Amino acid sequence: MFSIIIQIALICISLSMLGLVYRLIKGPSTPDRVVALDAIGINLIALIALLSISLDTSAYLEAILLLAIVSFIGTTAFSKFLEKEDIIEHDRNL
Amino acid sequence: MSLLHWAVLAPFLAALLVPFLYKLVRRIHTGWFVLFIPIILFTYFFTLIDTTRKGSTIIESVPWIPSLHINVSLYVDGLSLLFALLITGIGALVILYSIFYLSNKKESLHNFYVYLLLFMGAMLGVVLSDNLIVLYTFWELTSLSSFLLIGYWHHRERSRYGAQKSLLITVFGGLAMFGGFVLLSYIGSTFSIRELIMDSGQLFEHPLFIPTMLLILLGAFTKSAQFPFHIWLPDAMEAPTPVSAYLHSATMVKAGIYLVARLSPVFAFSGTWLWLVSLFGIITLLWGSFFAVKQTDLKGILAYSTISQLGLIMSLLGVGAAALHYEELDDNLYLAATVAAVFHLINHATFKGSLFMVAGIVDHETGTRDIRKLGGLMQVMPITFTVAVIGTFSMAGVPPFNGFLSKEMFLASMVHVLELDIVNFTTWGALFPVIAWIASVFTFIYSMIILFKTFTGSLQSEKLPKQPHEAPIGMLISPIILASLVIVFGLFPNLLSTSIIEPATAAIQPTLTNDLHVHIGFWHGFKPEFWMTVGIIVFGTMLFITLKRWWRIYSIVPEQISLNNLYDQSLNMIEVISLKLTKIFMTGYIRNYLIYIFIFFIAALLSTLFQKNAFTIDLDHVAPIGLYEVILAVIIASVSIVILFAKSRLTSIILLGAVGYTVSLFFVLFRAPDLALTQLIIETISVALFLLCFYRLPKLGNRKEERMAFRWNNALISIGVGITVTLIAISAFSSNKPFPPISSYYIENAYKEAGGKNIVNVILVDFRGLDTMFEITVLGIAALGIFGMIKLRTGRKSE
Numbered sequence: 001m002f003s004i005i006i007q008i009a010l011i012c013i014s015l016s017m018l019g020l021v022y023r024l025i026k027g028p029s030t031p032d033r034v035v036a037l038d039a040i041g042i043n044l045i046a047l048i049a050l051l052s053i054s055l056d057t058s059a060y061l062e063a064i065l066l067l068a069i070v071s072f073i074g075t076t077a078f079s080k081f082l083e084k085e086d087i088i089e090h091d092r093n094l
Numbered sequence: 095m096s097l098l099h100w101a102v103l104a105p106f107l108a109a110l111l112v113p114f115l116y117k118l119v120r121r122i123h124t125g126w127f128v129l130f131i132p133i134i135l136f137t138y139f140f141t142l143i144d145t146t147r148k149g150s151t152i153i154e155s156v157p158w159i160p161s162l163h164i165n166v167s168l169y170v171d172g173l174s175l176l177f178a179l180l181i182t183g184i185g186a187l188v189i190l191y192s193i194f195y196l197s198n199k200k201e202s203l204h205n206f207y208v209y210l211l212l213f214m215g216a217m218l219g220v221v222l223s224d225n226l227i228v229l230y231t232f233w234e235l236t237s238l239s240s241f242l243l244i245g246y247w248h249h250r251e252r253s254r255y256g257a258q259k260s261l262l263i264t265v266f267g268g269l270a271m272f273g274g275f276v277l278l279s280y281i282g283s284t285f286s287i288r289e290l291i292m293d294s295g296q297l298f299e300h301p302l303f304i305p306t307m308l309l310i311l312l313g314a315f316t317k318s319a320q321f322p323f324h325i326w327l328p329d330a331m332e333a334p335t336p337v338s339a340y341l342h343s344a345t346m347v348k349a350g351i352y353l354v355a356r357l358s359p360v361f362a363f364s365g366t367w368l369w370l371v372s373l374f375g376i377i378t379l380l381w382g383s384f385f386a387v388k389q390t391d392l393k394g395i396l397a398y399s400t401i402s403q404l405g406l407i408m409s410l411l412g413v414g415a416a417a418l419h420y421e422e423l424d425d426n427l428y429l430a431a432t433v434a435a436v437f438h439l440i441n442h443a444t445f446k447g448s449l450f451m452v453a454g455i456v457d458h459e460t461g462t463r464d465i466r467k468l469g470g471l472m473q474v475m476p477i478t479f480t481v482a483v484i485g486t487f488s489m490a491g492v493p494p495f496n497g498f499l500s501k502e503m504f505l506a507s508m509v510h511v512l513e514l515d516i517v518n519f520t521t522w523g524a525l526f527p528v529i530a531w532i533a534s535v536f537t538f539i540y541s542m543i544i545l546f547k548t549f550t551g552s553l554q555s556e557k558l559p560k561q562p563h564e565a566p567i568g569m570l571i572s573p574i575i576l577a578s579l580v581i582v583f584g585l586f587p588n589l590l591s592t593s594i595i596e597p598a599t600a601a602i603q604p605t606l607t608n609d610l611h612v613h614i615g616f617w618h619g620f621k622p623e624f625w626m627t628v629g630i631i632v633f634g635t636m637l638f639i640t641l642k643r644w645w646r647i648y649s650i651v652p653e654q655i656s657l658n659n660l661y662d663q664s665l666n667m668i669e670v671i672s673l674k675l676t677k678i679f680m681t682g683y684i685r686n687y688l689i690y691i692f693i694f695f696i697a698a699l700l701s702t703l704f705q706k707n708a709f710t711i712d713l714d715h716v717a718p719i720g721l722y723e724v725i726l727a728v729i730i731a732s733v734s735i736v737i738l739f740a741k742s743r744l745t746s747i748i749l750l751g752a753v754g755y756t757v758s759l760f761f762v763l764f765r766a767p768d769l770a771l772t773q774l775i776i777e778t779i780s781v782a783l784f785l786l787c788f789y790r791l792p793k794l795g796n797r798k799e800e801r802m803a804f805r806w807n808n809a810l811i812s813i814g815v816g817i818t819v820t821l822i823a824i825s826a827f828s829s830n831k832p833f834p835p836i837s838s839y840y841i842e843n844a845y846k847e848a849g850g851k852n853i854v855n856v857i858l859v860d861f862r863g864l865d866t867m868f869e870i871t872v873l874g875i876a877a878l879g880i881f882g883m884i885k886l887r888t889g890r891k892s893e
Contacts, residue, residue, distance in 0.1 A: 066774055
């Protein structure tokens with residue numbers, strides 16, 4: 001019973017990812033895509049958590065934490081890029 | 095190491111010392127020190143005459159590469175002794191001459207004598223070697239040292255051209271000859287010439303016999319300036335005159351003659367050999383003598399004359415080979431041709447050496463070698479004139495000089511060609527005496543041109559760069575010695591006959607000479623060759639007097655279709671064509687090179703796959719496929735395809751990030767947590783780096799960002815690569831695996847042996863730690879490289 005619920009949840013999240021991928025491909029603007037990518041990252045977290053339940057392992061918990069950080073950093077980088085057209089500002093003279 | 099080995103080695107050792115002597119003892123001309131070497135060697139070889147006269151030989155061997163049966167075996171018989179005497183004897187005279195010819199102050203003598211000694215040693219090695227590989231080694235050394243000597247005045251453009259030309263042609267022939275040697279040693283399964291001669295009967299039947307012969311003849315013909323490879327010799331006249339006298343009349347150009355004579359016992363059983371050697375010889379004889387008349391430069395005439403005389407000797411060797419086919423005859427008619435070849439070889443070395451030295455003296459004392467400017471030197475330079483008279487008359491074949499004797503013997507041999515009845519000689523053989531006679535007439539004419547145009551007539555002092563006067567006595571010694579040899583051999587030819595000619599002939603015709611008695615007489619009676627000689631002198635004199643009337647025939651054939659022009663054009667064409675070819679495929683665009691690489695990849699792998707019938711599909715071992723795997727695959731495939739059609743670069747980067755994250759999800763799904771972790775971080779970093787690059791990209795001006803242009807060939811290639819890789823992956827998965835994987839060992843032993851529960855990490859740092867170390871190195875190098883590229887701006891400073 002429990003495993004069937006997990007399977008259903010996995011399929012739902014996969015379908016939602018497909019929807020997000022549609023938004024990623026379709027656009028129309030870059031911020032749309034960035035938000036889609038961010039949401040994909042969060043969906044990935046959920047997916048990995050569900051998978052580690054279904055695989056009955058705790059090996060992926062680090063991956064979940066990491067993905068949360070990385071997806072935040074990635075989205076921030078994109079946002080900064082969209083705003084200032086640069087990721088790291090150069091105050092020093094190189 | 096025997097005395098013989100030291101004799102060959104001596105010039106090389108002396109060459110090492112020459113630069114020191116030149117630097118330390120500046121007051122004395124370096125040539126005086128060098129002069130000792132050939133004199134000592136000549137005396138040594140002179141003492142060996144006794145041995146060869148009795149018919150015995152000397153063989154000395156020192157191992158060089160014994161595992162390959164290559165030994166420095168030196169072998170002395172009549173033929174090699176004759177050449178060794180020529181090399182050392184004329185070498186000594188040439189060095190003596192060069193002491194007075196080359197100035198101690200103006201010339202870089204250390205270079206000159208090092209090259210000359212190298213050449214002398216190499217030439218001795220060529221004629222004394224019994225091992226084919228050692229012979230080839232020395233052969234290339236002669237080519238190399240000759241190249242250095244021709245280009246001695248390397249600041250002159252013509253010298254460099256002549257040196258390059260002679261090197262290209264002789265090395266081309268040398269390499270062909272090397273191929274012939276390898277084939278010959280393969281057929282006879284030995285490198286030793288003596289052993290090859292012993293089994294020459296069996297070699298004849300081998301299918302590779304004819305190619306072997308052609309390759310070796312190619313080497314001999316290029317070295318000995320036979321038609322059509324003679325073109326390098328006239329251009330080699332840019333060398334200093336002592337070099338021309340030594341290399342290009344007496345020694346190096348006779349290396350090919352030596353080779354033909356030495357290998358005659360191996361090849362002469364074949365009619366093809368007989369035919370080729372005599373035909374090329376006689377054509378060269380006619381060609382060289384005909385074009386010698388055209389030349390206006392003294393050394394040019396002498397160069398063409400050398401070509402024609404070498405052709406004469408070569409044709410005699412060819413005809414001499416006929417002796418093997420007529421063993422039953424007792425009158426030794428064809429053996430006489432070999433005797434004539436050996437005799438003329440000696441004669442040519444004496445008179446041509448003296449004539450070159452005369453040309454050098456004329457050049458040295460008047461400043462020009464152009465016969466149109468010269469004339470009337472008879473009163474000014476009486477001694478030189480006397481030497482020139484002896485040399486030219488001997489060359490023309492006039493009694494009482496030695497050239498007369500060998501020319502008579504030559505004509506007699508050519509007349510006997512009429513009696514040959516093998517390999518089409520009956521039909522075409524009649525041409526031989528005719529060509530020989532015509533060529534001899536031309537020989538007479540150019541000999542007279544050298545003599546009379548230079549020394550008679552009126553002295554044109556205003557045209558000459560220097561005021562002419564007699565040469566210093568030191569310069570005259572060598573030509574006088576050679577000229578007196580011309581007379582001595584002319585008057586007493588039998589001095590040579592038993593001591594040198596008989597053993598040399600015995601070496602060329604080892605099976606036939608049991609009862610050989612060479613006797614060279616002046617008078618044969620009223621035989622055909624006598625009347626031919628009379629005809630040569632009469633017609634030659636008539637044609638020489640009327641030279642101005644018929645000289646125009648030389649301008650009938652334009653310069654454009656000469657062999658020299660052919661050589662220049664083909665050399666030029668090779669460069670132009672290879673440049674064009676290279677430009678076709680070396681475009682400088684990476685996309686083209688990638689196309690080559692991928693097409694090769696597809697062609698090689700697909701053809702192998704289908705030739706070997708290696709394509710198999712076997713779905714028995716496939717694991718069950720879950721729904722989310724399908725969904726993930728759909729995501730990754732659709733995103734990848736969309737990247738290809740993305741309009742903006744930013745979209746491509748975002749989509750690429752999505753691909754990377756999905757791949758990490760695959761890692762999760764296939765239970766690889768470490769890979770998933772690393773993949774996530776690396777993907778984020780590389781997306782950030784892409785964004786950095788994106789910002790730095792140059793503005794495209796008015797052009798908007800465009801979708802990648804579609805190209806059919808690119809699409810086909812990429813689809814081809816994909817299909818190839820997929821097919822191979824399917825086949826590799828389906829085929830039966832011969833061995834079980836070794837991973838069970840790691841699973842069992844990771845904790846037991848290494849004390850870790852994470853198997854991936856234990857493999858990375860423990861079982862296979864070495865790979866990790868070098869991956870770390872790669873990252874370190876990459877980091878340093880990036881830092882260097884950013885910080886180091888050497889190019890900008892100059893701007």
